Amino acid sequence: MSEIHQDALPTAPEWLEAAVADELANTIALRRHFHANPELGNQETKTRDYIAAELRKYGVDEVVTGFGEAHTAVIGVLNPGKGHAVGLRADIDALPVKENTGLAFASCARGTMWGRETDVSHMCGHDMHIAMLLSAARILAAHKDDVPRTVVFVFQPAEEGDSIENPFERETRKLSGGRALVEGGLIEQYGIEQMFGIHVMARVPTGTMQIVPGTALNSIDTFEIEIEGVQAHGAMPWTGVDATLVAAETVIALQQLVARNIDLTRGMGVITIGKLVAGETANVMAGRASMLGTMRTNNMAIRERMLERLPQVVEGTALASGAKASVRIADSYPVTVNNAELARESIQVLRRFGVDAVEIEKGVGASEDFSYYAQKVPSVYMFLGTDPEGVVNAPNNHSDMFNPDESAMAAGVRAHIASVMRPVVTKA
Structure with a gap:
């Protein structure tokens, strides 16, 4: 050696x-x-x-x-x-x-x-x-x-x-x-x-x-979220489950994940939704929505915590509105130290x-x-x-x-x- x-x-x-x-x-x-x-x-x-x-x-x-x-x-x-x-x-x-x-x-x-x-x-x-x-x-x-x-x-x-x-x-x-x-x-x-x-x-x-x-570079985890609601007439939202609204609530909830679940004295975490797709036209409430996003951090313990909480937050937010959600996480890069x-x-x-x-x-x-x-x-x-x-x-x-x-x-x-x-x- x-x-x-x-x-x-x-x-x-x-x-x-x-x-x-x-x-x-x-x-x-x-x-x-x-x-x-x-x-x-x-x-x-x-x-x-x-x-x-x-x-x-x-x-x-x-x-x-x-x-x-x-x-x-x-x-x-x-x-x-x-x-x-x-x-x-x-x-x-x-x-x-x-x-x-x-x-x-x-x-x-x-x-x-x-x-x-x-x-x-x-x-x-x-x-x-x-x-x-x-x-x-x-x-x-x-x-x-x-x-x-x-x-x-x-x-x-x-x-x-x-x-x-x-x-x-x-x-x-x-x-x-x-x-x-x-x-x-x-x-x-x-x-x-x-x-x-x-x-x-x-x-x-x-x-x-x-x-x-x-630590020279952050980790990255790329994820895809699929939300399944119930499509309905735009004038009668109570007859369905609005996937667009659930998607919007999910975006906000993911920011709260960072703000309320991460010990920021140990490092940082960032979640960004870069793509959100929902609906087809003005008068039809969307029954499905999909999102693509990234999660980055400069601390491996924080990364593990965020990976643990991400699906819980997404699935829980959807469940609270009567929708279903799934999360898939692609091959990712650890922190470069x-x-x-x-x-x-x-x-x-x-x-x-x-x-x-x-x-x-x-x-x-x-x-x-x-x-x-x-x-x-x-x-x-x-x-x-x-x-x-x-x-x-x-x-x-x-x-x-x-x-x-x-x-x-x-x-x-x-x-x-x-x-x-x-x-x-x-x-x-």
């Missing part, structure tokens, strides 16, 4: 500055290729093949396409015999969003999401994640003798979730890419001792790397490698399946700023206008390299 000591922090190698500077044009070209050719979760076949071809071209020792249920994953291994492996992860899937940036390399792609045709684009920055990790792989492969350990490059599909089957309707068990890789034995097969990941972020200065020593010691050490290491790394106290409200790696081994998930100086309120991640500063990727490449260059110190 290796142990990292404060006095064993590495110094940036002499070749780093020139290597990253010379590579930036290629990093940008890679990013633009993937940006123009996005693919949805678990359908990233062309993305997979392109990544694998690049890794082989760079001289990465082992390149594997597909791992367990993650059929579109790519795993690259550098220095397989050295041991003390560190995993570097990039997610590779896109979003079902129409891009409106007007960029020359903007996506015009179409795809299918749960069987429905949709626009597809990289409006979360995963194109940059792929490019940064590929460039880091290229540089590390060119200087492999200087790399003190095994490096596992993990190009992971379906961080945004499976796009092939609706999670509430499927009979088979499609997993997010992170969960599929972890449950498939990735950590054990390659002897990975630590994992690192980077996500580009709008509204953070370009090149700044934010790291949280602790950075290893605090490793996170603080990473800040120091990144600074030595020329990255403007800063510690922040609070994480981000979004969620990530990087959480599955962090449950297995000490891990650090970092946030890389992409807003140029002078830009205020840039379009955020998932916006159809998301347009991150490409020059920020140089810091991401440095961070990947820094994360694997610590000397291996064997515990006596």
Whole structure:
């Protein structure tokens, strides 16, 4: 088992500055290729093949396409015999969003999401994640003798979730890419001792790397609620059970769940109903209603309490009005918790490698399946700023206008390299 000591922090190698500077044009070209050719979760076949071809071209020792249920994953291994492996992860899937940036390399792609045709684009920055990790792989492969350990490059599909089957309707068990890789034995097969990941972020200065020593991202649980009332004439509501009214009462009751059931001194909880569908026309009282929502928290005990109370509140609210209700919860992501010691050490290491790394106290409200790696081994998930100086309120991640500063990727490449260059110190 290796142990990292404060006095064993590495110094940036002499070749780093020139290597990253010379590579930036290629990093940008890679990013633009993937940006123009996005693919949805678990359908990233062309993305997979392109990544694998690049890794082989760079001289990465082992390149594997597909791992367990993650059929579109790519795993690259550098220095397989050295041991003390560190995993570097990039997610590779896109979003079902129409891009409106007007960029020359903007996506015009179409795809299918749960069987429905949709626009597809990289409006979360995963194109940059792929490019940064590929460039880091290229540089590390060119200087492999200087790399003190095994490096596992993990190009992971379906961080945004499976796009092939609706999670509430499927009979088979499609997993997010992170969960599929972890449950498939990735950590054990390659002897990975630590994992690192980077996500580009709008509204953070370009090149700044934010790291949280602790909870970095919330959990997410996506749920579907079906309410069954009794359809009736709109002029005679007493002859039926109004599913629309029950749905409205349910939305309010779920907010009370957070306000009155959660110990907010231990963390936070948020329940959002993003979709509510009921009724067909003005003069018919709806007999059915359906809702889609998400539940997020930064504390696993709070999450368990909310998962316990959610169906009780929904079913009880419906019962009080004479209706019936059911709740289905899709595969979800736990809280992403950075290893605090490793996170603080990473800040120091990144600074030595020329990255403007800063510690922040609070994480981000979004969620990530990087959480599955962090449950297995000490891990650090970092946030890389992409807003140029002078830009205020840039379009955020998932916006159809998301347009991150490409020059920020140089810091991401440095961070990947820094994360694997610590000397291996064997515990006596």
